Amino acid sequence: MFHKRYLKTVAYFVLLFLLLAALPGSSARASVPQAVGFILLSAGRDGVIGTDDDIYVTGNREVVKGKVDLAALGLTQGDLIPSSGEAPAQGDTAFVPASIVLMSDKASAPADGATAVTLTATVEDSSGQAVSGVTVRFETTLGVINPQEATTDQNGTAKTVLSSSTAGTAKVRASVGNLSAECDVVFLASNISEVEPNDSMNQAQEITIGQTVEGYIGYTDPSSGYRDSYDWYKITIPVDGRLEINYNSDSAYAELSLYNSNGNYITSSGVSKSAPIMSDLAAGTYYIQVYYNSGNPAGYTLTTGLTPSHQVSVYLGCYELRLEGNNVLPATKYLRIYQDGVRKYQLAFTSGTIVTAYTLRDANGKLCIDYSYDSYLYSNGVYTYWKSITNSFSTNFNVPCN
Ligand SMILES: [Ca+2]
Ligand SMILES: [Ca+2]
Missing domain, CATH: 2.60.40.10 (Immunoglobulins)
Structure with missing residues (x-):
């Protein structure tokens, strides 16, 4: 029984070896390091791995009989993959993970x-x-x-x-x-509930991007006569991007307003039962005010989401162009940049692109151009910006490139 299984295993390994040898170009892979890959291992006649009758195929596609010398092959125990003894299936011939x-x-x-x-x-x-x-x-x-x-x-x-x-x-x-x-x-984070009092910027409740806040607005406390007209939240944006805030209520009309960390007003939503704000913001801390306007006092949900600004880096000789903004398409085929005979660069973006920053640096990291342009043209859905390199930078174009 053992003997029969042993012969069967040998036969499979011989078959595997022949299949490997038949692989186009397999002989040309002699330069592959010995340590690449893993060892497909059969325990041999005695069924015990690590004895002299083992048969194995190395990551270098060599069939070897005998005890595996892991140290010589630069491998570890974890690289041993016991063979099931089953015949290699179609596709198994290509087995060295790369x-x-x-x-x-x-x-x-x-x-x-x-x-x-x-x-x-x-x-x-x-x-x-x-x-x-x-x-x-x-x-x-x-x-x-x-x-x-x-x-x-x-x-x-x-x-x-x-x-x-x-x-x-x-x-x-x-x-x-x-x-x-x-x-x-x-x-x-999962849904959280608002925590009152949250009626001023100083009392703003901290929330995180992606959280849904469940709150109430417009109710009047019967004993004090105090109406809950303001709910404030504080949110931190980890990277530049477009912040989207959504307010939804069945019956309470409210207005969202967004403020920066200095308390300066940025934008608001208008009065609605489903008021959204979308704003392109730099990383930092911001405040959201929910102001009850009209309608029946009710519960509401407030959701936030952030679409990070894309960054696109394009290497042009020794120069790196980096673009940041929303809807900057992360593919060079949508982007053209070249230096013409009069040291101008052209940047072309498809319609809908909002570029918040672009920089061009030479091989030494020296800033050649930044967020400004001399002129632009809109034609057939493509904005083309021109930027002349100023004289003060012109000598930097002689920096040797690698
Ligand atoms: Ca409230
Ligand atoms: Ca409140």
């Missing part, structure tokens, strides 16, 4: 401990073929991952699920052997 990509199906999710974020790791070999049958380990700095290990399928993908009951940013990592990939998933 890249891993990790993606989540949601960038953010409520921190309710239940909402599932699906994480998908894709493992490919150096020729871009899917690698099946390898174990991917998943880790997170926040929340729970279940399962923590998954095996890649015929498409080279392994999936798991992340959830969290704590708000914050989960840094997720997927790894196979020495390869790893990371992505971030933001868990947003």
